[in-house]
Amino acid sequence: MEPFHAEPNYIIEEAPVFSSGHNACPGCGEALAVRYVLNSMGPKTVAVIPPSCIAIISGPQPYSSMRIPVYQTTLEASAASAAGIRRALVRQGKDDVNVLVIAGDGGTYDIGFQALSGAAERNEDMVYVCLDNEGYMNTGAQKSSSTPYLAYTTSTPGGKPNDKKDIAEIMAAHRVPYVATATVGYPEDLARKVAKAKEMRGLRFIVVLTPCLDGWGVPDDGAVRVSRLAVQTGFFPLYEVEEGERYAINVGPTPGWPVERYLETQRRYRHLTADQVAAIQAHVDHKWSLLHARAKVECVPMFQGAEI
Amino acid sequence: MTTLTTGASQAGMPELLPGDVRMLLTGNYAVSYGAMRARPQVVPIYPITPQTPIAEKISDLQLAGEFDVDLMTAESEHSAMSACITASLTGVRVFTATASQGLMLMHEMLHYASGAMTPIVMVNVNRTIGSPWGFWPDQTDSLAQRDTGWIQLYTENGQESLDTVIQAFRIAEQLLVPAMVIHEAFYISHALEPVVVPAQERVDEYLPPFAPQHRLDPEIGESWGNVVNQDMFYRHRKRLGEAMARVPETAIAADTEYEALMGRGYGILERYRMEGAEIAVVAFGAMCGTARVAVDRLREAGVSVGLLKIKLFRPFPIEQVRAAVAGVPKLVVMERNFSPGVGGVLHQELKAALYGMADPPQVHGYLAGVGGVNVSARKIEELVGKAMTEEPVAESVWQR
Ligand SMILES: Cc1ncc(C[n+]2csc(CCOP(=O)(O)OP(=O)(O)O)c2C)c(N)n1
Ligand code: SF4
Ligand SMILES: [Mg+2]
Numbered sequence: 261m262e263p264f265h266a267e268p269n270y271i272i273e274e275a276p277v278f279s280s281g282h283n284a285c286p287g288c289g290e291a292l293a294v295r296y297v298l299n300s301m302g303p304k305t306v307a308v309i310p311p312s313c314i315a316i317i318s319g320p321q322p323y324s325s326m327r328i329p330v331y332q333t334t335l336e337a338s339a340a341s342a343a344g345i346r347r348a349l350v351r352q353g354k355d356d357v358n359v360l361v362i363a364g365d366g367g368t369y370d371i372g373f374q375a376l377s378g379a380a381e382r383n384e385d386m387v388y389v390c391l392d393n394e395g396y397m398n399t400g401a402q403k404s405s406s407t408p409y410l411a412y413t414t415s416t417p418g419g420k421p422n423d424k425k426d427i428a429e430i431m432a433a434h435r436v437p438y439v440a441t442a443t444v445g446y447p448e449d450l451a452r453k454v455a456k457a458k459e460m461r462g463l464r465f466i467v468v469l470t471p472c473l474d475g476w477g478v479p480d481d482g483a484v485r486v487s488r489l490a491v492q493t494g495f496f497p498l499y500e501v502e503e504g505e506r507y508a509i510n511v512g513p514t515p516g517w518p519v520e521r522y523l524e525t526q527r528r529y530r531h532l533t534a535d536q537v538a539a540i541q542a543h544v545d546h547k548w549s550l551l552h553a554r555a556k557v558e559c560v561p562m563f564q565g566a567e568i
Numbered sequence: 569m570t571t572l573t574t575g576a577s578q579a580g581m582p583e584l585l586p587g588d589v590r591m592l593l594t595g596n597y598a599v600s601y602g603a604m605r606a607r608p609q610v611v612p613i614y615p616i617t618p619q620t621p622i623a624e625k626i627s628d629l630q631l632a633g634e635f636d637v638d639l640m641t642a643e644s645e646h647s648a649m650s651a652c653i654t655a656s657l658t659g660v661r662v663f664t665a666t667a668s669q670g671l672m673l674m675h676e677m678l679h680y681a682s683g684a685m686t687p688i689v690m691v692n693v694n695r696t697i698g699s700p701w702g703f704w705p706d707q708t709d710s711l712a713q714r715d716t717g718w719i720q721l722y723t724e725n726g727q728e729s730l731d732t733v734i735q736a737f738r739i740a741e742q743l744l745v746p747a748m749v750i751h752e753a754f755y756i757s758h759a760l761e762p763v764v765v766p767a768q769e770r771v772d773e774y775l776p777p778f779a780p781q782h783r784l785d786p787e788i789g790e791s792w793g794n795v796v797n798q799d800m801f802y803r804h805r806k807r808l809g810e811a812m813a814r815v816p817e818t819a820i821a822a823d824t825e826y827e828a829l830m831g832r833g834y835g836i837l838e839r840y841r842m843e844g845a846e847i848a849v850v851a852f853g854a855m856c857g858t859a860r861v862a863v864d865r866l867r868e869a870g871v872s873v874g875l876l877k878i879k880l881f882r883p884f885p886i887e888q889v890r891a892a893v894a895g896v897p898k899l900v901v902m903e904r905n906f907s908p909g910v911g912g913v914l915h916q917e918l919k920a921a922l923y924g925m926a927d928p929p930q931v932h933g934y935l936a937g938v939g940g941v942n943v944s945a946r947k948i949e950e951l952v953g954k955a956m957t958e959e960p961v962a963e964s965v966w967q968r
Contacts, residue, residue, distance in 0.1 A: 304786050308654070320795040329784045331657065332793030334676060337650035340642060344612065344651030345784060347638045348658030351609040357786055375650070378643025 445487030477527020587767025682717025704940025904937030911964030
């Protein structure tokens with residue numbers, strides 16, 4: 261029994277905004293996310309991008325992989341920069357133009373969080389997409405506050421001692437109109453959420469889990485598989501929150517699939533002991549039950565009868 | 569180009585033209601009215617003493633329906649400046665104001681603004697920078713931003729601040745260089761004076777709507793900020809320098825036209841009672857007002873002394889400064905700022921500007937008002953007397 265499903269019947273409609281020939285590592289999960297985000301937002305969009313792999317994908321002067329105006333801002337200023345654009349557009353009567361931020365987890369969870377929280381409190385009118393590759397990949401895979409517990413990064417060579425911040429819940433607590441989680445292994449779900457956010461007003465936030473080949477230690481053809489395993493093992497459930505309280509879980513874990521199946525696909529978890537894997541499993545189970553409680557749906561235990 | 573000043577502004581109560589109103593305003597409120605007349609469309613702002621009354625007045629004027637503006641109450645000065653840049657790049661006129669720690673927090677974005685050629689106008693109210701904490705008039709905050717690519721204009725009273733805000737938009741938008749208008753804490757920011765608020769129609773005539781050719785707009789498709797190579801960076805910096813180099817002539821023209829329309833002008837420098845001067849006080853900001861009194865008294869006592877007021881500090885108007893001091897044997901800089909390891913910033917910049925000049929004046933540098941300590945007219949008279957009898961030293965000298 262699969263209690264949650266991802267509307268696989270959704271038909272993705274893509275406007276040709278994102279081009280091939282960009283500078284991402286071949287097979288990068290982030291580039292795939294950029295495609296579905298931009299092509300769902302469409303050409304009447306102004307994008308704000310801070311330093312990150314996304315900026316590299318966007319392209320160096322005079323090239324651009326994006327057929328829309330892109331403003332590359334500073335690492336901590338994305339939400340404030342987008343607010344300035346929106347306010348100027350409104351003053352010019354151009355209310356039909358979308359303002360889109362695409363920022364990394366470092367630029368969102370860490371250094372850019374103050375600006376994002378301020379923009380959320382003011383309910384600034386923008387779609388803010390965080391491409392979460394769980395570290396500072398552009399600067400060589402250091403930890404961010406999105407890096408999961410015990411994951412190796414170049415600044416946590418012994419494994420990160422602290423847990424990943426729960427950005428979706430933090431944003432939901434701002435009671436913004438829309439918060440969603442998504443990942444590239446579920447493109448219909450991702451595209452649908454972007455298209456849905458586009459039709460709303462106020463601050464709409466989508467965090468997209470985007471496997472980084474180099475930073476996570478995943479083969480060139482592994483991004484989509486790893487992304488799906490993150491969802492299937494309960495590590496990264498796909499859900500939506502409207503107005504901070506109306507929860508809908510879109511894709512939950514496949515019963516009986518232990519988190520180990522996800523961890524073992526990545527070099528950054530290679531050092532884990534059996535006890536550490538068990539600790540991560542317990543943590544994933546606990547968070548899943550908390551999400552259930554918030555979503556007010558009956559909790560279906562993930563590992564009914566499964567051996568871990 | 570040596571049109572220095574008309575000096576008209578400093579002579580008594582400013583004249584009223586049809587539609588003008590005279591109001592009793594603090595320096596900060598004068599700024600708010602000046603900003604209102606310039607019709608910025610977006611004002612991202614964050615409060616800090618002693619700038620806060622500027623933001624409060626704008627809020628009041630907006631609520632009263634007098635000022636049609638989008639006031640964005642940002643969560644930090646960094647975000648306020650970030651939003652200023654993008655609003656300007658999207659094609660609207662932008663104003664903001666800050667002071668001290670707020671200006672420090674903006675530092676990264678000040679460079680970003682000039683790099684993006686966004687003609688933002690910002691008022692900075694000079695206040696000491698911590699630590700330790702203080703609220704005192706000291707120009708170190710704005711002077712610490714002198715390499716950020718912003719025009720810097722220092723004013724000495726509320727009327728001049730109001731007029732300069734309007735002029736600053738004109739200069740900034742013509743050259744696509746952001747401009748800072750700077751006045752000091754309390755001496756100007758909170759001091760009440762009669763101020764003429766010019767008629768809206770005349771300001772509209774002076775300042776046409778901002779309509780930049782390049783902007784963030786899907787219809788146009790232009791982008792800004794992505795990575796450039798060394799050669800592009802070199803060319804871009806050179807281009808910014810060329811725009812800066814045109815500031816003095818542009819500012820003089822902006823002031824001349826302003827004076828023709830409004831009846832008040834200031835120049836980019838002012839030579840006050842410099843005829844036959846044996847020595848001249850060089851100062852900027854509020855200290856100029858006090859120095860005028862000292863100069864008048866000394867002149868009465870038969871001392872040949874004048875005042876050179878530096879209004880445009882960045883770019884430092886080297887050519888105009890040299891012309892203004894030619895033939896004066898001695899200059900004495902008095903300032904309220906301190907750069908540890910350098911001394912008084914105006915002292916150092918002035919010496920650099922005069923280097924290589926034929927028969928340059930001797931230059932004394934006195935750190936007179938650092939930390940906001942009061943520099944009275946008596947003190948200025950005393951310091952002028954001291955400079956007249958001493959040989960100058962290379963360093964700036966502490967004087968209380
Ligand atoms: C103020 C500031 N500090 C540090 C940097 C250096 N820097 C550039 S990108 C980056 C990491 C970004 O990480 P993330 O937002 O997760 O994006 P990713 O590279 O992983 O896509 C850092 C630290 C910077 N550009 N600006
Ligand atoms: S470093 Fe990682 S996130 Fe960045 S382009 Fe390469 S695979 Fe993508
Ligand atoms: Mg990252």
